[in-house]
Amino acid sequence: MTENAHPSGLSRPLLLLMSATCGVLVANIYYAQTLIDTIGPEIGLSPQSAGLITTLTQLGYGAGLALFVPLGDLFENRRLALLAVAGTILGCIGVALSTGPATFLLASLVTGICATGAQIVLPLASHLARPERQGSVIGTIMSGLLFGIMLSRPLASFAADLAGWRSIFYASALAMSAIALLLLYFCPQRTPETRLSYSAIIASVWRQFRQHRSLRMRALYQSAMFAVFNLFWTAAPLQLLGPMGFSHQQVAWFALAGAGGALAAPLAGKLADHGLIWWTTLGAMLLIVLGFVGAGFAAAAGSFIAFAITAILIDAAVQLNQITGQKIIFALSQDARSRVNAAYMTAMFVVGASGSVLGSATFEAGGWRLSAAAGAAIGAVVLAAFLLFDRGASSAE
Known part of the structure; x- marks a missing residue:
């Protein structure tokens, strides 16, 4: 066994990369939750409408789960993951640059949809894993995802205190850019054998x-x-x-x-x-x-x-x-x-x-x-x- 080998069937660096990818992607859904009182007044949302700051991201994530994630059975998986990461980068930059509610909410929706790329990476990892170690692989990747969820709120609060609320979205875009480069060079390709149409995939x-x-x-x-x-x-x-x-x-x-x-x-x-x-x-x-x-x-x-x-x-x-x-x-x-x-x-x-x-x-x-x-x-x-x-x-x- 080489120094990078792992009994799961994935190399240790690749397993950690996939875990980090899931955590960094999903964290974007939660950054704004603790910052509503700060973001709302700055972008021109009334207190009654401030809930839209998180609602649009959540709705986007729900739509992505139903409409984007099934594409993992239709198209090459690494390409889909990279597309999701790229879309999330654009969404975060859009959120950070927003000066009004319309652009902020649209960017939040895009961020939520593309953050479901984590649910493309997870099945990909299960395909690459050895069957007898699949649970361990899922556990490792899901630990990264949960760390992303749990750390997102405190990180957003600390970043807002240090450099303003926009800083966490710029930092996230930078981190995901690094993730994209690593996925491009180290993540294996997997092309599904399914030949169904998109509508048939969704119905399925x-x-x-x-x-x-x-x-x-x-x-x-x-x-x-x-x-x-x-x-x-x-x-x-x-x-x-x-x-x-x-x-x-x-x-x-x-x-x-x-x-x-x-x-x-x-x-x-x-x-x-x-x-x-x-x-x-x-x-x-x-x-x-x-x-x-x-x-x-x-x-x-x-x-x-x-x-x-x-x-x-x-x-x-x-x-x-x-x-x-x-x-x-x-x-x-x-x-x-x-x-x-x-x-x-x-x-x-x-x-x-x-x-x-x-x-x-x-x-x-x-x-x-x-x-x-x-x-x-x-x-x-x-x-x-x-x-x-x-x-x-x-x-x-």
Whole structure:
């Protein structure tokens, strides 16, 4: 084995490059979330319309999942990934140069659509990986993706404090330019054998749901998990800023601590490769329930350390379930992995987005105690569904 060799079948540098690509791309969806109060007035958006700053990016990402990601089963994958990175670079530069709401929102939409290139890279990596190490590869790449999500908000806050809100978008464009060059020179090409038309490819995405019960069940589990993830990260900053008296910078440090949950992704991949998918899924769902129960007590006691530990547990639980789910769905079809992944991720994203709304509503109605109770209740319901109705959907294939 050469010094760059890796038992997964991918070289270590390539595996790290693909992981970094996913993280850097997806981070662009979240940079503006903590900067709404700063960006809105500068580009001329009223407080009532400021929510569009993040909504357009999220809508773009949802559209990209449904309409762009399935192309991974039709066109050469490296070329698609490079196209997505290039589009995201242009989107970030457009956001940074915007002086009015129209150009900002259009650039945000483009950024969201192209950020789904991460979901082109992930199935590509699964194709390049050895079957017996596929879970480990997915886990490593997903850890990069989660680090991108979790680090995006604090990085945006720190950059805004140092050099203004536009600096994070310029920095992201620069980082993605470097990523594009590395992908161009080091990422292998993969041309799918599928010869369907684009319309047939898109129609086939939704047929995957009807065809594969495992896909439906795993999408259900992860949609619920992603919803409580969003619930936590919507309501927890409100608890920290309000009753616990934190500053915005302290909240950013809290988010950095929560990023520790991303370390569970490689572990999840190894467990999946050893055939422990059912038990890992069970553990993830128990962790969600325990995490929210613990978060309720931690906030009531005013303990920052305990609250941060529960954040790590919740993030880790979401990753454990995500990786085991993708290990299963990528085994469903060798030729339709991008379509299966598009169906899975679109369901997860659409349903999971409701968690942010639920987090705001429950915190407004009953404070963190109600938000934590809602998260624990959703976790308990999905745990019951798993125990009662899984019936082999979470067995390794």
